[in-house]
Amino acid sequence: MEIGPIWRAMMRNKTGAILIALQIAVTMAIMVNAISIMQEKDRMMSRPSGLDEHNLFSIASVGFAKDFNERVTIEEDLAALRAMPGIVNAIQSNAVPLSGSGWSMGLQTEPGAEIDGTGVGLYFVDEHGLDTYGVNLLAGENFSASDVAWRERAATEWPDKTIITRAMAEAMFPDDWASALGKTVYIADTQPITITGIVEKMQGSWPGWDGFERVMLVPTHTLFGATVYLIRTEPGMRDSVMPQVEELLADRNKDRIVRSMRSMDEIRERSYRSESSMIKILTFTIVLLIAITSLGIVGLASFSVNRRTRQIGTRRALGASKLVILRYFMTENFIISLGGVLLGAALTVGLNILMIETFSLTRITWYLVPVAMLLLLAVGQIAVFGPARRASSVPPAVATRTV
Amino acid sequence: MFSYYLKLGLLSIRRNPLLSALMIAAIAIGIGACMTIITVNYVMSSNPIPTKSEQLFHVQLDSWDPNQPEDDGNFEPPDQMTYIDAMALMKAQKAYRQVASNKSSLVLEPQGDDERPFSVTSRNTWADFFPMFDLRFVHGGGWDDASDRNLERVVVLSKEINERVFGGENSIGRRVRLSGMDYQVVGVLDEFHPVPKFFDVTNGAFSDPEEIYIPFNVAVEYELPRNGNTNCWKPVDGDGIEAFLNSECAWIQFWAELRDNSEKQEYMAFINAYAEQQKELGRFPRPLNNRLNDVMEWMEDQEVVEDDARVMLGLSILFLFVCLINTIGLLLAKFLGKSGDISLRRALGASRSSLFIQHMIESGLVGLAGGVLGLGLAWLGLRGIEMLFGDFVENMVSMDWVMVLTAIGLAIVSALLAGLYPTWRACSIAPAGQLKLQ
Amino acid sequence: MLSMQNISMVYRADLVETHALREFSLEVKEGEFVSVTGPSGSGKTTFLNIAGLLEQFTDGRYELDGRDVSALTDSECSAVRNEKIGFVFQSFNLIPDLNLFDNVDVPLRYRGFNSAERKRRIEKVLETVGLASRMKHLPSQLSGGQQQRVAIARALAGEPRFLLADEPTGNLDSQMALSVMELISEINRSGTTIIMVTHDPVLAEMASRNVHILDGRVSNGDQETTAEPLLSQVATA
Ligand SMILES: Nc1ncnc2c1ncn2[C@@H]1O[C@H](COP(=O)(O)OP(=O)(O)O)[C@@H](O)[C@H]1O
Numbered sequence A: 001m002e003i004g005p006i007w008r009a010m011m012r013n014k015t016g017a018i019l020i021a022l023q024i025a026v027t028m029a030i031m032v033n034a035i036s037i038m039q040e041k042d043r044m045m046s047r048p049s050g051l052d053e054h055n056l057f058s059i060a061s062v063g064f065a066k067d068f069n070e071r072v073t074i075e076e077d078l079a080a081l082r083a084m085p086g087i088v089n090a091i092q093s094n095a096v097p098l099s100g101s102g103w104s105m106g107l108q109t110e111p112g113a114e115i116d117g118t119g120v121g122l123y124f125v126d127e128h129g130l131d132t133y134g135v136n137l138l139a140g141e142n143f144s145a146s147d148v149a150w151r152e153r154a155a156t157e158w159p160d161k162t163i164i165t166r167a168m169a170e171a172m173f174p175d176d177w178a179s180a181l182g183k184t185v186y187i188a189d190t191q192p193i194t195i196t197g198i199v200e201k202m203q204g205s206w207p208g209w210d211g212f213e214r215v216m217l218v219p220t221h222t223l224f225g226a227t228v229y230l231i232r233t234e235p236g237m238r239d240s241v242m243p244q245v246e247e248l249l250a251d252r253n254k255d256r257i258v259r260s261m262r263s264m265d266e267i268r269e270r271s272y273r274s275e276s277s278m279i280k281i282l283t284f285t286i287v288l289l290i291a292i293t294s295l296g297i298v299g300l301a302s303f304s305v306n307r308r309t310r311q312i313g314t315r316r317a318l319g320a321s322k323l324v325i326l327r328y329f330m331t332e333n334f335i336i337s338l339g340g341v342l343l344g345a346a347l348t349v350g351l352n353i354l355m356i357e358t359f360s361l362t363r364i365t366w367y368l369v370p371v372a373m374l375l376l377l378a379v380g381q382i383a384v385f386g387p388a389r390r391a392s393s394v395p396p397a398v399a400t401r402t403v
Numbered sequence B: 001m002f003s004y005y006l007k008l009g010l011l012s013i014r015r016n017p018l019l020s021a022l023m024i025a026a027i028a029i030g031i032g033a034c035m036t037i038i039t040v041n042y043v044m045s046s047n048p049i050p051t052k053s054e055q056l057f058h059v060q061l062d063s064w065d066p067n068q069p070e071d072d073g074n075f076e077p078p079d080q081m082t083y084i085d086a087m088a089l090m091k092a093q094k095a096y097r098q099v100a101s102n103k104s105s106l107v108l109e110p111q112g113d114d115e116r117p118f119s120v121t122s123r124n125t126w127a128d129f130f131p132m133f134d135l136r137f138v139h140g141g142g143w144d145d146a147s148d149r150n151l152e153r154v155v156v157l158s159k160e161i162n163e164r165v166f167g168g169e170n171s172i173g174r175r176v177r178l179s180g181m182d183y184q185v186v187g188v189l190d191e192f193h194p195v196p197k198f199f200d201v202t203n204g205a206f207s208d209p210e211e212i213y214i215p216f217n218v219a220v221e222y223e224l225p226r227n228g229n230t231n232c233w234k235p236v237d238g239d240g241i242e243a244f245l246n247s248e249c250a251w252i253q254f255w256a257e258l259r260d261n262s263e264k265q266e267y268m269a270f271i272n273a274y275a276e277q278q279k280e281l282g283r284f285p286r287p288l289n290n291r292l293n294d295v296m297e298w299m300e301d302q303e304v305v306e307d308d309a310r311v312m313l314g315l316s317i318l319f320l321f322v323c324l325i326n327t328i329g330l331l332l333a334k335f336l337g338k339s340g341d342i343s344l345r346r347a348l349g350a351s352r353s354s355l356f357i358q359h360m361i362e363s364g365l366v367g368l369a370g371g372v373l374g375l376g377l378a379w380l381g382l383r384g385i386e387m388l389f390g391d392f393v394e395n396m397v398s399m400d401w402v403m404v405l406t407a408i409g410l411a412i413v414s415a416l417l418a419g420l421y422p423t424w425r426a427c428s429i430a431p432a433g434q435l436k437l438q
Numbered sequence C: 001m002l003s004m005q006n007i008s009m010v011y012r013a014d015l016v017e018t019h020a021l022r023e024f025s026l027e028v029k030e031g032e033f034v035s036v037t038g039p040s041g042s043g044k045t046t047f048l049n050i051a052g053l054l055e056q057f058t059d060g061r062y063e064l065d066g067r068d069v070s071a072l073t074d075s076e077c078s079a080v081r082n083e084k085i086g087f088v089f090q091s092f093n094l095i096p097d098l099n100l101f102d103n104v105d106v107p108l109r110y111r112g113f114n115s116a117e118r119k120r121r122i123e124k125v126l127e128t129v130g131l132a133s134r135m136k137h138l139p140s141q142l143s144g145g146q147q148q149r150v151a152i153a154r155a156l157a158g159e160p161r162f163l164l165a166d167e168p169t170g171n172l173d174s175q176m177a178l179s180v181m182e183l184i185s186e187i188n189r190s191g192t193t194i195i196m197v198t199h200d201p202v203l204a205e206m207a208s209r210n211v212h213i214l215d216g217r218v219s220n221g222d223q224e225t226t227a228e229p230l231l232s233q234v235a236t237a
């Protein structure tokens, strides 16, 4: 290969080469860091919720009439829902996992105001809770109907049982999560509450919170005026059941309104909207960027082929085959791109360090750098192929014809 | 002469349509991407109430947990205030104006039988809210202090709700049924969409403003449900609303209007004295740490501009940079491609400076075209963002004339910068160099 | 070694047909030095391009070294040009971005010689044309005559059996033209077959034979010239 002369010829026209290399380098820095951000978002979104997500939906009920009897309404609603064909189970609760709103409390292993609790997302459920969520009980037992209390909005008393997630057990008992079962812990500083069950996994209300997977279930019905029902349907029945449920609840009682009926899939989608949008925007950005860079390469390479038409003809006359000419331009681009991606690797790491410092983003995974280098080298070769083909079809007679 | 250069520039742009198109596209895409993101950032960081943002102060009292880790002495007092403190500050009336407020979700029952009840969001606040935050009315006005004191069930409707319930008529004096109780309409607001929604960023800096406004005291009296964030560092002592109101739970946003620095100093002294006095009563167990932040300071403090938006801003500026390098390369190719023409002009007596102007004008023209096209792309980009994020960004995706001018200015400046080096190279082509045979 | 029979060459551009060569026949033997003359547009360059396999002809038969050229593929043509033919152009056609060494190196690279062999040949031919000391210079740093000598060196480096030159002195003043002509004659004496297009009758007479082209045809009566006396005559002129 004639790398030496190509290099020396390039050095006589440095600017174009440097501009392309620089463009490739910055493109690579943006691309790799954007992909790294996307990976981070994707990791966040792909954490399993532990719920039977595709068959769950929720609907809110808000009582407004003066004589609205919330307790009776809830009891009758639940009975009607659980009896409905297509519905596996249903609960009344204070909030829906992943929805962005809910309760959090602190649990502590010792009583006392001066002790730091472990933050935990809290859901009020009854004995149908585990089945409705579709979570997997690892140890202990479910609540029974007699455990379930009724709670007014301004009440402060807590029941004496709770089921927690394994993540919560691990946070409170780091040495042996299984030992959490049967332990008495304290809620609201001093009230004892016994852990009677541990579920494998369940996500709470706030995806951005580091305690997202720390959840506790409390056997209580709430009388807060506004409430949500969480409903689990037979597989595939959700979409047909949803409108029926809405109608049923709206018709059953005129003293309240039902609203915000959403499938769990929709709740997840809304909750992660900014993450998924960011992924789309970044993907679009990368595609656009690569397109611009390739167009730039095409433009400059075409120009350089035009400028060197005579030289190409001379080379052909001196015995260069078409393939040799093609290879010349491909090699030239490869050298430039190689410079670009090497500089790009440095820029990528630099930009990443900057982003880690300013936005506490994660470090890029190492393999992204070589993969991006290969990708951009390939992009360069593809982009230059057209102009290089045109160069190779310059007729040798150009050498004698053009003055 | 300028018009001659303009003509030359246009001619040259038309002579290499492909190269010119490529350059204009590169600038347009760069500007489009950049302006889309800049607009979002600009709106996120814009001043929602420019006329008085420096006189409105968010009040924070550190009534928090003594066991809370100190965070290298930088403990941020709670965003919101407890009922006890908010009431004490309201009562003291030490600021020119002050309001405590929170939000609720209520059910509105329209009069007609066939119309279904629907839920509305309500801001529970004080008479001063309306003059303090410069709200304008279509009909009527806010309520007065007496209404606050006497627990009058009065309501101010947003324009949209008045439209929905009363068909946009002047509804002053009419009754609205909210969660089982009648309220009398005293005012109908004009459009009110502050972005960010500065007076309650705790519950969403970019969420829509509430649909109705009722007296805070009424909401407390009738135990209307609280719909915002509630934070307690200490369990509530006993059952019932009384216990809750007397608890250390923070759920109220508190703002004070202080017209100048001395008022601010006095108010700071006042809240510090209040905190000292509370310490004597056994509350406020932490060291003195009260804060007054004006609107923009508070937006900064609350990091209203999201990290994602700032990351995107950085990336989009780099993106524009790539587009500019692209343009430099293409301009260089183009200018050197017509070196014959240039040396001919030089031989015919064109001075270096006139060539310089000629080529800079050509670059500027490319920039102008790129800017206009980029503006269109930015508009598309914003529609795209709106589609992706949905109602969350509804208030963030409109461009004002500042943004339009910025886009075009940025495009032209970018193109001129990009044109500088190629122009310099073009100008240094020797007058005869290209005329003789190689 | 070169034999053309009834070659015609027609350029078609849109509706216009240009007959650059018609029924053109010519034989050139090993070791000959043929000058080609004729008015502008008569088809001299076209003939040279076809002879040097730079262009495909429309009709007729052309054998080079006894081999029918029309059967060769594009890359076979390239290989033949590279090995057997050296070119010298009117406007030198040195590659402006490469120094003299790299310019002479160009055909040798395509030939696939190793670097020691290339270096040896480059130094030798640059020595021959008297420019060995300027190996690292760029073409733009040389005079026209020097540039053409480099071009000749480049043509000779591969030791071709055939040297084709299209008005090699056309862009040179008479002093330089003479020195270049001496170089070419010397090359011919060392055994290389040469075809040289020129419009200068004095230079044409330095060849062993002159072919005059008129309107795409060889005009009657090849003139045999005796090289020896004329050369000395020119040299003293
Ligand atoms: N590529 C071409 N397309 C069309 N006509 C051509 C082309 N090349 C040469 N010609 C025509 O062929 C004729 C012979 O040209 P050429 O061989 O270059 O003449 P000479 O070298 O004797 O001056 C001329 O009339 C010329 O215009």
Ligand SMILES: [Mg+2]
Residues within 6 Å of the ligand: C044, C045, C046
């Ligand atoms: Mg000719």
